[in-house]
Amino acid sequence: MSASVLMVQGCTSDAGKSTLVAALCRWLHRRGVAVAPFKPQNMALNSAVTVDGGEIGRAQAVQAQAAGVAPHTDFNPVLLKPNSDVGAQVIVHGHAIANMDARVYHDYKRIAMKAVLASHARLVSQYDAVIVEGAGSPAEINLRERDIANMGYAEAVDCPVLLIADIDRGGVFAHLVGTLALLSDSERARVAGFVINRFRGDPALLQSGLDWLERATGKPVLGVLPYLQGLQVEAEDALPRDRPHKPGARLYVAVPALPRISNHTDLDALRAHPDVDVQFVGPGEFPPACDLIVLPGSKSTRADLAWLRANGWTDAIERHLRYGGKLIGICGGFQMLGRFVHDPHGIESTPGSSVGLDWLDMETTLEGRKKLRRVAGELVLGGARVSGYEIHCGVSRGAALARPSSVLDGGMPDGAVSSDGRILGSYLHGLFDQPQALGALLAWAGLRDATPVDMHVLREASIERLADAVETHLDTSALLRLLKMRATEPACAP
The missing domain is CATH 3.40.50.880 (Class I glutamine amidotransferase (GATase) domain)
Structure with missing residues (x-):
């Protein structure tokens, strides 16, 4: 067995890559597909302990929950935990190997890529589908050489890529077109379509822009995801953007x-x-x-x-x-x-x-x-x-x-x-x-009479909302074609 692989890359950090991967994992899990999340390289200070006794990014543990599997070190083979502005602890297959500054790690990427491809090989032999999350943006020119996190990985394993952009930040069309323009010809060719994230308002008002984007790039827009308020899905690293005071708090x-x-x-x-x-x-x-x-x-x-x-x-x-x-x-x-x-x-x-x-x-x-x-x-x-x-x-x-x-x-x-x-x-x-x-x-x-709150239940409800958004707002037939799965029935028995 060899799994279908689909990668999600973003125009920026915090574009929604982590949540889209979680959403796709739960959507496929609902269909009875044996699916695993994968992030080749993660830079994050939020982490979790796996069933095999290692450490991975917290976002990959949440994605594992969405996929209905226990978190494993193969889901995030390289984790960088910054301990200064210029250096990080490097964790490979769940265990810290050294502290490295950026220059030393850049040279180390040749070895890190071997760890990434070893985990990839194990996952594609065990699952029907692997949904991969990129890191940052593939258009970060200074990081293109020896890249293991975005297109460097995608080119090595020859997988299609979805490009997601956050419209709530503004400049979404510039983000998408500009990112494409900075890719090589082969990288640009493997971008299979766009997903626009965190849209507020009437989708009809966006249609003329979507039509222009498809004409200008020759790439399809696979859907527009709404801004989902109140999601309880752990952040990969950044502190919450919105921190308003809570009315009625005790x-x-x-x-x-x-x-x-x-x-x-x-x-x-x-x-x-x-x-x-x-x-x-x-x-x-x-x-x-x-x-x-x-x-x-x-x-x-x-x-x-x-x-x-x-x-x-x-x-x-x-x-x-x-x-x-x-x-x-x-x-x-x-x-x-x-x-x-x-x-x-x-x-x-x-x-x-x-x-x-x-x-x-x-x-x-x-x-x-x-x-x-x-x-x-x-x-x-x-x-x-x-x-x-x-x-x-x-x-x-x-x-x-x-x-x-x-x-x-x-x-x-x-x-x-x-x-x-x-x-x-x-x-x-x-x-x-x-x-x-x-x-x-x-x-x-x-607070002696606090309302009971169960984070596992809240997280499950949020993951279900994300999967519902995939069903409602994305072109699921196109997604299944990219995954080489039939749209008329589940890919495997539940």
């Missing part, structure tokens, strides 16, 4: 928008809750009065700790706790709550140590081997079930750990709770995702 949460914030999707359950207002607070913004402060994960814990101090968070947290507020630290945010963070081997940056916020009696040392595991257990708060995954190099030690925030299945403790009960730390990504855990944590923070 609990207010402030989150520092750390420069190297990682797995901010941990906050999605709070953001989705109808009674909770979550605000990400950026540089130069004064930390607002709130009920709960959450220190999120970080890819550069010591550097982001320095950023917190420079942006007034030390005094803000002290004042917040003095007036009865609650504080949660997750992963890197948990490490910051201790007395020191040590990085003797330069795991994240230059070797050295940083003084922590000193709210918990513990110290953390960054060690070479990253802990990657999926876990479940019970919060100490009422025994609520909690589940998620750990992704960290830090090993924390100290008296504070004698009061864990949860006990994992098998009896292993996780995290810490301060002696006065106002501060909670955990290494667990997904801390708020289970309804019982979310309710218990909100009650601890001051």
Whole structure:
């Protein structure tokens, strides 16, 4: 068996590639097709742990859910996790191999491509269809040489490409025509059609532009997807674009928008809750009065700790706790709550140590081997079930750990709770995702009769909405032709 392969590339970052791949995966899964998502190279600080014990981009884990399969390292063979403006941790087949600056990684791409093609070969032998997500834009001229993320991959495996553009940003026709103009002849030929994303208003008003686009490029427009409000699908990396205050909220949460914030999707359950207002607070913004402060994960814990101090968070947290507020630290945010963070081997940056916020009696040392595991257990708060995954190099030690925030299945403790009960730390990504855990944590923070919210159910409903949009707004017959599948019946038995 050899799978049909279809690739989605975007004119820009955040054009909708991740959500379209998830939508196509669920649409095919509904038809009984054995489908897998694939992103050859991802640059993201939101990640997930796979069933085979590796690390992939969070978006590929969501796409795996859409496809009805467990997340696997082959779905994202190369993951880049930036730890500075010029460098990143390079993760291949789920495991970190080195920190590289951009120049070194550019040379390394020859080796990385071998990993990409090895994963591709395994997937096409196991599935009926593989839906591939590109990265950024294929028209980034400075990245064209040795490309493994967009057309370099598509040319190597000879697959058709859909080009998606975000009309909500403006300039959608310039994006599409300009991207085509910057491709080589062979790359331009493999673009099978366009998808326009996030359209608001009457589609009839767009028709003259679509007709012009097809005449000007000779490429079909396969559909116009509407702007879908309220989707609960984790972001690949960027913080939410829209962060309005929530009318009627009864609990207010402030989150520092750390420069190297990682797995901010941990906050999605709070953001989705109808009674909770979550605000990400950026540089130069004064930390607002709130009920709960959450220190999120970080890819550069010591550097982001320095950023917190420079942006007034030390005094803000002290004042917040003095007036009865609650504080949660997750992963890197948990490490910051201790007395020191040590990085003797330069795991994240230059070797050295940083003084922590000193709210918990513990110290953390960054060690070479990253802990990657999926876990479940019970919060100490009422025994609520909690589940998620750990992704960290830090090993924390100290008296504070004698009061864990949860006990994992098998009896292993996780995290810490301060002696006065106002501060909670955990290494667990997904801390708020289970309804019982979310309710218990909100009650601890001051919202005792919170409406139950189940992130898995919300995510499933959003994925179904995406698949419905494919059925309603895209030319599914054309999609099936590109996938070499018949339109009249499912490609395989459910």
